[in-house]
Amino acid sequence: xxxxxxxxxxxxxxxxxxxxxxxxxxxxxxxxxxxxxxxxxxxxxxxxxxxxxxxxxxxxxxxxxxxxxxxxxxxxxxxxxxxxxxxxxxxxxxxxxxxxxxxxxxxxxxxxxxxxxxxxxxxxxxxxxxxxxxxxxxxxxxxxxxxxxxxxxxxxxxxxxxxxxxxxxxxxxxxxxxxxxxxxxxxxxxxxxxxxxxxxxxxxxxxxxxxxxxxxxxxxxxxxxxxxxxxxxxxxxxxxxxxxxxxxxxxxxxxxxxxxxxxxxxxxxxxxxxxxxxxxx
Amino acid sequence: xxxxxxxxxxxxxxxxxxxxxxxxxxxxxxxxxxxxxxxxxxxxxxxxxxxxxxxxxxxxxxxxxxxxxxxxxxxxxxxxxxxxxxxxxxxxxxxxxxxxxxxxxxxxxxxxxxxxxxxxxxxxxxxxxxxxxxxxxxxxxxxxxxxxxxxxxxxxxxxxxxxxxxxxxxxxxxxxxxxxxxxxxxxxxxxxxxxxxxxxxxxxxxxxxxxxxxxxxxxxxxxxxxxxxxxxxxxxxxxxxxxxxxxxxxxxxxxxxxxxxxxxxxxxxxxxxxxxxxxxxxxxxxxxxxxxxxxxxxxxxxxxxxxxxxxxxxxxxxxxxxxxxxxxxxxxxxxxxxxxxxxxxxxxxxxxxxxxxxxxxxxxxxxxxxxxxxxxxxxxxxxxxxxxxxxxxxxxxxxxxxxxxxxxxxxxxxxxxxxxxxxxxxx
Ligand SMILES: Nc1ncnc2c1ncn2[C@@H]1O[C@H](COP(=O)(O)OP(=O)(O)OP(=O)(O)O)[C@@H](O)[C@H]1O
Ligand SMILES: [Mg+2]
Numbered sequence: 239x240x241x242x243x244x245x246x247x248x249x250x251x252x253x254x255x256x257x258x259x260x261x262x263x264x265x266x267x268x269x270x271x272x273x274x275x276x277x278x279x280x281x282x283x284x285x286x287x288x289x290x291x292x293x294x295x296x297x298x299x300x301x302x303x304x305x306x307x308x309x310x311x312x313x314x315x316x317x318x319x320x321x322x323x324x325x326x327x328x329x330x331x332x333x334x335x336x337x338x339x340x341x342x343x344x345x346x347x348x349x350x351x352x353x354x355x356x357x358x359x360x361x362x363x364x365x366x367x368x369x370x371x372x373x374x375x376x377x378x379x380x381x382x383x384x385x386x387x388x389x390x391x392x393x394x395x396x397x398x399x400x401x402x403x404x405x406x407x408x409x410x411x412x413x414x415x416x417x418x419x420x421x422x423x424x425x426x427x428x429x430x431x432x433x434x435x436x437x438x439x440x441x442x443x444x445x446x447x448x449x450x451x452x453x454x455x456x457x458x459x460x461x462x463x464x465x466x467x468x469x470x471x472x473x474x475x476x477x478x479x480x481x482x483x484x485x486x487x488x489x490x491x492x493x494x495x496x497x498x499x500x501x502x503x504x505x506x507x508x509x510x511x512x513x514x515x516x517x518x519x
Numbered sequence: 520x521x522x523x524x525x526x527x528x529x530x531x532x533x534x535x536x537x538x539x540x541x542x543x544x545x546x547x548x549x550x551x552x553x554x555x556x557x558x559x560x561x562x563x564x565x566x567x568x569x570x571x572x573x574x575x576x577x578x579x580x581x582x583x584x585x586x587x588x589x590x591x592x593x594x595x596x597x598x599x600x601x602x603x604x605x606x607x608x609x610x611x612x613x614x615x616x617x618x619x620x621x622x623x624x625x626x627x628x629x630x631x632x633x634x635x636x637x638x639x640x641x642x643x644x645x646x647x648x649x650x651x652x653x654x655x656x657x658x659x660x661x662x663x664x665x666x667x668x669x670x671x672x673x674x675x676x677x678x679x680x681x682x683x684x685x686x687x688x689x690x691x692x693x694x695x696x697x698x699x700x701x702x703x704x705x706x707x708x709x710x711x712x713x714x715x716x717x718x719x720x721x722x723x724x725x726x727x728x729x730x731x732x733x734x735x736x737x738x739x740x741x742x743x744x745x746x747x748x749x750x751x752x753x754x755x756x757x758x759x760x761x762x763x764x765x766x767x768x769x770x771x772x773x774x775x776x777x778x779x780x781x782x783x784x785x786x787x788x789x790x791x792x793x794x795x796x797x798x799x800x801x802x803x804x805x806x807x808x809x810x811x812x813x814x815x816x817x818x819x820x821x822x823x824x825x826x827x828x829x830x831x832x833x834x835x836x837x838x839x840x841x842x843x844x845x846x847x848x849x850x851x852x853x854x855x856x857x858x859x860x861x862x863x864x865x866x867x868x869x870x871x872x873x874x875x876x877x878x879x880x881x882x883x884x885x886x887x888x889x890x891x892x893x894x895x896x897x898x899x900x901x902x903x904x905x906x907x908x909x910x911x912x913x914x915x916x917x918x919x920x921x922x923x924x925x926x927x928x929x930x931x932x933x934x935x936x937x938x939x940x941x942x943x944x945x946x
Contacts, residue, residue, distance in 0.1 A: 299944045299946070326604075
């Protein structure tokens with residue numbers, strides 16, 4: 239068994255325009271590996287190529303160049319999809335069906351046996367909190383309710399690899415919290431999770447490793463802890479220091495050939511990293 | 520298995536749409552109204568009208584509905600991105616296409632079966648209230664072609680393949696039929712249909728008297744009678760079963776009585792029919808062929824929809840459907856230009872010099888038009904009404920040929936669709 243759940247090598251996608259001229263480079267030479275059992279966050283501002291990456295992995299788009307593997311198989315392999323769960327960035331579901339019917343349809347596509355299917359559907363509908371609405375057509379669902387049923391369909395096949403594109407969009411705070419708990423539960427079960435988002439709060443306490451994309455180019459990749467601790471940088475957290483003392487400390491450091499990078503008030507650090515990287519470009 | 524899941528899903532989606540019920544309701548209304556449509560003054564016109572209305576109007580309505588649904592299904596899924604849900608599962612794209620086709624084929628079958636049952640029950644009901652003579656079309660006849668045809672004596676002249684005979688025993692037209700009783704069956708009766716051309720030197724007359732002889736080929740058993748042959752109207756005669764059953768061969772002779780009258784004859788102008796009562800069976804065969812037509816339309820509509828957006832896909836399906844019905848016209852289109860330009864027997868005042876431009880246009884479009892008419896599906900093959908209206912048993916070979924044609928055409932279409940759809944990206 240391959241030790242990588244996702245392996246991407248030099249993946250590039252250039253969208254073509256109507257005349258098939260190459261126009262928009264959405265993803266440039268992306269290479270990364272996601273290990274099994276890992277929760278991996280793919281971060282980036284709007285339009286940085288996160289969704290494009292996922293669509294390439296799932297074979298909805300074909301790469302301009304490069305290759306990718308899912309769970310050790312080339313991602314074009316159909317069979318591998320039975321072990322993958324996918325939640326698209328918006329919920330695209332058949333509006334004429336109700337919650338039960340749509341889960342049943344997807345369950346059948348995974349060739350899950352009738353009895354097993356039925357029990358999974360019951361459990362999932364309960365887990366995502368839609369028990370009272372299970373017979374209602376999806377056309378009457380709210381955005382957040384659709385998101386929940388979308389999540390349920392993504393895991394109906396008990397996947398080894400779960401790909402979530404902005405899972406918390408449209409969810410209330412409780413819903414977002416439940417998603418986080420769910421992701422941690424996946425980790426406990428040994429599943430791999432690929433999480434795409436621009437909401438850092440989603441990522442911070444959940445992901446083992448993250449990558450940050452900007453304009454389709456990979457900027458940083460590493461474990462969250464690693465990224466947050468820069469070995470050659472020292473940060474003092476001080477309280478109740480007068481302005482004069484601050485200047486005195488600064489001049490002392492300068493006399494000793496130290497670089498003062500910044501003096502200010504600390505903030506949420508992952509956000510700093512994110513914003514610094516994006517600003518630099 | 521996956522194919523049938525998709526098919527079931529497609530079917531379920533379609534039957535939850537309102538448009539289907541609107542069109543079905545309209546179809547049912549038309550079927551019910553059909554016997555009250557004004558008809559010409561012919562005994563079985565009322566029943567014929569019900570058949571025509573069903574196969575031409577109601578079925579056209581259904582074709583419209585089926586095209587609207589099947590040509591838009593995939594484009595809407597791609598537009599709404601619901602297709603992501605299916606494509607991210609272990610389902611090959613070919614299976615999606617085939618599943619869609621089967622789903623709409625099932626839908627067509629359901630519509631056709633419901634409406635045709637209604638139609639046929641209604642026809643039976645209406646017909647049972649009509650006198651025997653008005654039910655002439657409710658039969659299924661097998662056609663026999665003349666094995667031999669010649670003129671005894673001398674013909675007057677021949678033009679455009681039609682042999683003209685002058686009245687007064689100058690010449691006698693002779694047709695012979697054999698092998699009529701392959702399966703001797705008491706229920707079978709026989710009739711003969713004359714579709715001769717009539718002209719008279721006595722000025723304008725509506726009909727002329729002719730002598731018709733029908734007899735057993737070997738023993739000369741039979742009878743000769745004088746009948747009046749109407750201009751432009753086929754004449755049908757029952758044949759005494761005795762005559763046919765002995766040897767299974769029949770000779771038929773015709774000549775006009777008056778010296779000033781003429782009849783124009785060819786080999787296929789006299790046809791012999793064995794008559795069974797199997798109208799329902801015949802109708803069922805017509806429905807099978809109609810279903811095959813729907814199947815082909817669905818496949819073509821789905822094929823277009825693997826590449827085109829919803830409105831374009833609908834338009835394309837309708838264009839193909841239309842072109843498939845006017846292939847002869849398309850093939851002759853360049854000929855029309857030609858004719859118009861160099862009229863063969865037009866008055867000299869209309870005669871014009873052929874314009875070089877028209878000849879050029881003709882030259883350019885000739886080949887493409889020919890190819891176009893080859894590529895387009897030939898829906899003429901699916902015309903069953905011509906059999907039903909004449910009460911002719913639809914030959915099993917016809918069904919076989921239509922089935923083979925549909926299979927081949929469908930195979931090619933599905934092959935093309937799968938290639939197109941496999942290459943498709945979903946943005
Ligand atoms: N169908 C398309 N045709 C042309 N360009 C596209 C298409 N879809 C996306 N792009 C371009 O590709 C780039 C990456 O888009 P992508 O959807 O992958 O971004 P994203 O990281 O998912 O953004 P978001 O956070 O807003 O979801 C963008 O510049 C976008 O304009
Ligand atoms: Mg996105």
